[in-house]
Amino acid sequence: MNQTRAAVELLAGWVVERVPAEAAQWFRAQLEAVPRAGDDKPLYLALGWAPRRLGKADLRLSAAELEDPHRHRPVLDPVDWSVDQAARLALVLASHDGDDRRFKERLETLFRTADIGETITFYRGLPLYPGPELLLARAREGARSGMRPVFEAVAHRNPYPSERFDENAWNHLVLKALFIGTTLDPIRGLDARANAALARMLCYYAHERWAAGRPVSPELWRCVGPHADEAALADLARVLETGGGEERRAAALALSSCPRPEAKALLARHPELQGPVARGEIRWAAFAQG
């Protein structure tokens, strides 16, 4: 069984477990009809009917079920998916006929005529699609969306960006997350892909926010710490001197991830933060908002 077929089975299994027998039967019939059709009409009709026939309940995968995708595809994280989302992705994947380029074209057509729920679902499916290298432009389009849930479908709990985005695309994804007021913690690969250019962009962004008298998310400093230069250290020092409680804790944690000796010295001047940081009592996940 190839990887795409395995993904269809995995998703379909979750769905049929959670819907009445009649609905499950309908869904199985669509999964068989879609790859046999000469055009994509059965596919888009089935995608339209899926939430009506199967409902939109949360999947609420069991601990054992959550293990399955890790065996199948490391770091796939469907913890907040719903039944209709899993069903729609199974249908889309079932349409793959071995030709990745044709699959990409079909997916593009679906995106062009998608409603919000479908758009979110199709972006969530990025780590599962065959020919992922062909989908980079589409993924970047999603990361440009001003609709926060659409942006989050690409950015959050989705391994695709960290695996495929180049540095500039990645940096803009992180900056945009802050800009639209969403949280960084669910971005996969966030720490592994931190880089000096991103640290600089984030510091400039913090300066803009300070100039405007607007709050700065404590999470911003997470991607600054490991690549902090002299100017960034000055920014962190400023946060430690003038920031609120959360911001100061975040700045201390950021400093602890900086290899420069000046960072250690700076942190040592604030023993009330240095202790908790050293004991692992401050964690980035705690700063994640909304």
Add this chain to the structure above:
Amino acid sequence: MYLDSHTHMISRTTDDYERMAAAGVVACIEPAFWLGQPRTHVGTYIDYLSMICGFERFRAGQLGLRHYCTVGLNSKEANNEELAEAVMEILPRFALKEGVVAIGEIGYDEQTELEDRYFRRQLELAKELQLPVMIHTPHRDKKRGTLRSMDVVLEHGLDPSWVVIDHNNEETVEAVLDRGFWAAFSIYPFTKMGNERMVEIVRRYGAERIFCDSACDWGISDPLAVPKTAELMRRGGIPAEQIELVTYRNPLAAYGKSGQIREEDWLDPPPVDQRLLYMGNSILRGGQEPRIETRGPGLGDDLAIR
């Protein structure tokens, strides 16, 4: 609570949404129509339908209203045969999108042969997909156009209780009600209904199968037309149950036949939608009274729309 069943929100501002929400409008329906000037490519039509099923629905949700739409090829653009054929080709892709409550607004403008052809083909599509229909009655030669629209609907075997005849006036209402259709009235200054006249319609015909909407768009129109009309009816002594039917229950019943608009959508949306689309906002939260101001601050002193 009010439901404005005919609004072209893509040409309205965020202020309009906020004023509507403050005045008690909980949901609105955006029929696909022309844009003030004709489209020349099917690509722009696709993007338009995608916009009203997508970003506009999202924007409304952020500003406190649930947004629905109808999809269809309008009568004006039906006269461009090349465009019309291409739109008919892509229409089935949009008819089953979430929140699509009808095929519409369709019908006649100048009652040409092409308008007739595409009106009929869309009635067949509505029948096939079990969707209600919203019918735009023409501005000119209105009475004849309205009667003809209903004749054609019946000829195609659609159930009139699934069909809304919109933009009615004193001259058309009786025929529409007699034949068992829903009769909608657009409270729109200068060219359609005034709301003082609307009060008299309800006084005379009651509230069965009658409702009103704003049809607010890019022209001089009023997104608060439904709450203002409700308030005028209240002052005019129309019973509360009738006001509720005309401004909320009837459009909900008519378009609710699609299965795509339900009271729960704004009173108690599914968790996945709350999480993704409404940022945890529902209008009614755990035991709270609905957030409604029936005489909201935005209505102003002059309620009349003439």
